[in-house]
Amino acid sequence: MIKLKVNGRERSFDGDPDMPLLWYLRDELSMTGTKFGCGVGQCGACTVHRNGDAIRSCSTAMKDVAGKTIVTIEGLSPNGDHPLQKAWAQGNVPQCGYCQTGQIMQAAVLLKKIKKPSDKEIEDGMAGNICRCGTYQRIRAAIKTAAKEMA
Amino acid sequence: MSIQNIDNATRRNFIGGVFSASAFVLAADLLPETLWADTSEYLGKAAASALKPSLYLGLEPDGTVYIVTHRSEMGTGIRTTLPLVAADEMEADWSKVKIEQAIGDARYGDQNTDGSKSIRGFFVPFREAGAAARLMLTRAAAAQWKVPESECSAVNHVVTHTPSGKKLGYGELAVAAGKLPVPKASELKLKTRSEWRYIGHTAKDPKAIADLKDITSGKAVFGMDAKVDGMVYASIERPPVMGGKVQTFDDKEALKVKGVSQTVSIPPFTPPYTFQPLGGVAVVANSTWAAFQGRKKLKVEWNNGENASHDSEHYKAELMETAKKPGKVVRNLGDVDAAFSKGKIVEASYYVPLLAHATMEPPVAIASFKNGKVEAWVPTQNPQAVQDTVAKALGIKVEDVTCHVTLLGGGFGRKSKPDYVAEAALISKSVGKPVKVVWTREDDIKFDYYHAVAGMYHKASLDEKGKVTGWLHRSVFPSISSMNDEKSMYGFNVEYGMGLNDMPFDIPNQRAENGPAKAHVRIGWLRSVANIYHVFSGLSFADELAHAAGRDSLEYQLELLGAGKILNLGAQGVGEYWNYGESLDRYPFDTRRLRKVLEIAGEKSGWGKRKPGNGWGMGVAVARSFTSYVASVVEVEVDKTGKIRIPKSYFVVDAGTVVNPERAVSQFEGAGVMGAGIALTGEISLADGRVQQGNFNNYQVPRMHQAPIQTDVHIVESNELPGGIGEPGVPPFIPAFANAVFAATGKRVRELPFSKAKLV
Ligand code: FES
Numbered sequence A: 001m002i003k004l005k006v007n008g009r010e011r012s013f014d015g016d017p018d019m020p021l022l023w024y025l026r027d028e029l030s031m032t033g034t035k036f037g038c039g040v041g042q043c044g045a046c047t048v049h050r051n052g053d054a055i056r057s058c059s060t061a062m063k064d065v066a067g068k069t070i071v072t073i074e075g076l077s078p079n080g081d082h083p084l085q086k087a088w089a090q091g092n093v094p095q096c097g098y099c100q101t102g103q104i105m106q107a108a109v110l111l112k113k114i115k116k117p118s119d120k121e122i123e124d125g126m127a128g129n130i131c132r133c134g135t136y137q138r139i140r141a142a143i144k145t146a147a148k149e150m151a
Numbered sequence B: 001m002s003i004q005n006i007d008n009a010t011r012r013n014f015i016g017g018v019f020s021a022s023a024f025v026l027a028a029d030l031l032p033e034t035l036w037a038d039t040s041e042y043l044g045k046a047a048a049s050a051l052k053p054s055l056y057l058g059l060e061p062d063g064t065v066y067i068v069t070h071r072s073e074m075g076t077g078i079r080t081t082l083p084l085v086a087a088d089e090m091e092a093d094w095s096k097v098k099i100e101q102a103i104g105d106a107r108y109g110d111q112n113t114d115g116s117k118s119i120r121g122f123f124v125p126f127r128e129a130g131a132a133a134r135l136m137l138t139r140a141a142a143a144q145w146k147v148p149e150s151e152c153s154a155v156n157h158v159v160t161h162t163p164s165g166k167k168l169g170y171g172e173l174a175v176a177a178g179k180l181p182v183p184k185a186s187e188l189k190l191k192t193r194s195e196w197r198y199i200g201h202t203a204k205d206p207k208a209i210a211d212l213k214d215i216t217s218g219k220a221v222f223g224m225d226a227k228v229d230g231m232v233y234a235s236i237e238r239p240p241v242m243g244g245k246v247q248t249f250d251d252k253e254a255l256k257v258k259g260v261s262q263t264v265s266i267p268p269f270t271p272p273y274t275f276q277p278l279g280g281v282a283v284v285a286n287s288t289w290a291a292f293q294g295r296k297k298l299k300v301e302w303n304n305g306e307n308a309s310h311d312s313e314h315y316k317a318e319l320m321e322t323a324k325k326p327g328k329v330v331r332n333l334g335d336v337d338a339a340f341s342k343g344k345i346v347e348a349s350y351y352v353p354l355l356a357h358a359t360m361e362p363p364v365a366i367a368s369f370k371n372g373k374v375e376a377w378v379p380t381q382n383p384q385a386v387q388d389t390v391a392k393a394l395g396i397k398v399e400d401v402t403c404h405v406t407l408l409g410g411g412f413g414r415k416s417k418p419d420y421v422a423e424a425a426l427i428s429k430s431v432g433k434p435v436k437v438v439w440t441r442e443d444d445i446k447f448d449y450y451h452a453v454a455g456m457y458h459k460a461s462l463d464e465k466g467k468v469t470g471w472l473h474r475s476v477f478p479s480i481s482s483m484n485d486e487k488s489m490y491g492f493n494v495e496y497g498m499g500l501n502d503m504p505f506d507i508p509n510q511r512a513e514n515g516p517a518k519a520h521v522r523i524g525w526l527r528s529v530a531n532i533y534h535v536f537s538g539l540s541f542a543d544e545l546a547h548a549a550g551r552d553s554l555e556y557q558l559e560l561l562g563a564g565k566i567l568n569l570g571a572q573g574v575g576e577y578w579n580y581g582e583s584l585d586r587y588p589f590d591t592r593r594l595r596k597v598l599e600i601a602g603e604k605s606g607w608g609k610r611k612p613g614n615g616w617g618m619g620v621a622v623a624r625s626f627t628s629y630v631a632s633v634v635e636v637e638v639d640k641t642g643k644i645r646i647p648k649s650y651f652v653v654d655a656g657t658v659v660n661p662e663r664a665v666s667q668f669e670g671a672g673v674m675g676a677g678i679a680l681t682g683e684i685s686l687a688d689g690r691v692q693q694g695n696f697n698n699y700q701v702p703r704m705h706q707a708p709i710q711t712d713v714h715i716v717e718s719n720e721l722p723g724g725i726g727e728p729g730v731p732p733f734i735p736a737f738a739n740a741v742f743a744a745t746g747k748r749v750r751e752l753p754f755s756k757a758k759l760v
């Protein structure tokens, strides 16, 4: 039995310990804000926080989240009004929107580590997150907007 | 059956469910024929057919306006943009508008969200639906007050009797208005441009994206997120070689995986491949992960068939060879051979490999077969094609297939081909439960309908002043028509009309030819389609000619365009020019508009101000596609290791009337990123008939630092009819990028992707 905390709630899981966290969140908890994009840690669409760090849930087995605290996009802010989410709205960032929850979760950790990231730091921090629609310049701008608000 | 958060309007439940019995419902297909007579001209073939678009616009007594969008949302913003049009003409308060996604139904007219044509096709019908509603509400108020209609005006959800100042809200008038006859087209008074409040006014406006908050909070329901009660999951092992078949398979180990319940054989397609599934063996399980695990344990012996010897290296050599030989003439003006007998001759060959769509959300579909009928929940660009394809695959009637449309995690043309839905329906029929088929990224990249590989050859003659006297453009590619005809060796007017027979240059002698090529993989349309290779080669060659003539490329492109005029391609040996499905009367090919965007691009980008070289350069290209006119300037830096960075790019766009400028700008920003990816790293290749790439590690798409760091988009003010937005950005970007690399390094990259070229 694997015990973990997801968005503040205690959960237990007794299935295949090798199953990636992504499928537990999506298929079992119906938390579909965390997306499947590549399954191999290449795209960042599945990004969530494990004990405050950004991880790729598609490549993190359930056994590796035992006893850990997981935060997904559904738990990032109570009303979808984290400074990043607000900045995303202000800049009309999304196109199709599929990658955006992963982008926001990645950016949230970036801003926790670096209060006012430079362009280079944003590029490095976000390099693991693909946006096939090509919203990068707006993501970059929204991160800067949020950084200002959080300062 | 339940489905989370997907609102759908169907003819059955729309009137009975979404609206209360007293609601005022305006179904545009109930408008009199006279109204349709006007719109049918606008819609071209779609409305000339027996089935006409039925746009729904409803108003409830509580003031809520429902607007149904029948087009699919894949990132262009169309789910917001079309309702904005109707709401503006209705004088509706946007905060009271609710958007409903239509199911697939031929009565809506064309629903294939492809070809950058949603606004071109439905701008007028949506305006008329809104204007008709406004007029009926005004009439209802005038009748109630017993005053002349002309003394009343409708503004922002309220009708006012101007002399007395009396007011009635739209909601209060809904029931009475619903009892009035629908006005004739001749009675409608569309708003003037200066009266528009939403159309053209979305910049920096939260109206720009209706689903924004759901997207950023993870609540938006994409196809991948849909769930149906009692649903099981399936993952499919498909023939590794196109046209291959299962010889034998052993599922013993697969069935031992916890959660796996059974396997299902999917028959191979009967040629031509169309939208049929590729065939293979499906593993059905109680979770996505169990289905994936079970599939890994399958043992399948394949009969690979004749494509097993296909190899991209050899195929490329063949294409390039064919491009050197005369082909089928698709445009002939003057006499190029005579022109080539004098002056300076320049020639060059270009190559673009196969490309995969790689939408961020891989193909996925839920289908439920019950009592001879199918209900499906799909991220699809074309719900009517879903109905047709599923009906054919299962041998049931089209009207027995209901297709609900979810949000799409990207489309780019991939999701207008519903092979993945037919898979889900076949499996559901076999297991007797709703089934969700999930494609992995590897499935997506290995079993795509690929953008065609192409070889092009260009030859031109220059006179002593450097002016082009003759231009020959040859193109060889496996055609999209192979989808419907496996023997197809040549392209067709749609592919020719994308940069091959409509090169816009004012040159007295021009010939375009298409040589034969056979398809060994599924070929399909991808954002911008044949423009990708034709405009890349054509505008790279224009830059080469400028260089050969010792001239500035932007000035030279202006000179090639000539003084500017309405181009009469019919008189230039083109025969039937496709013109993106539009009549040339309504959408003429106007090279003055090309000149204009090019000139503005020069100003905006500071063209010519800095001397190129030493790893810095700018490139420019211009093209008309999807009836829009676009110039692109790209600035590059190439470092000592050959690494390319794009600090800045510019688009100047004349797309006629632009309804949602904010979303239009984002489409061009995205086009720059996709264009950069095609140029830098885009390549699908085959060996032994098998696709060599499988995920983002080897089919690379741009990441933040590889994309243009900043793209500035300038939209030209225009009163012309609306043109395409989603696709016209990609074609000029790629040659502008290649021309910039040449300016920076002196290296002419004629074969994509750049990653294969030695730049230093
Ligand atoms: S789905 Fe996890 S990184 Fe792509």
Ligand code: FES
Binding pocket: A094, A095, A096, A097, A098, A099, A100, A130, A131, A132, A133, A134, A135, B075, B360, B409, B410
């Ligand atoms: S918004 Fe579509 S993939 Fe990023």
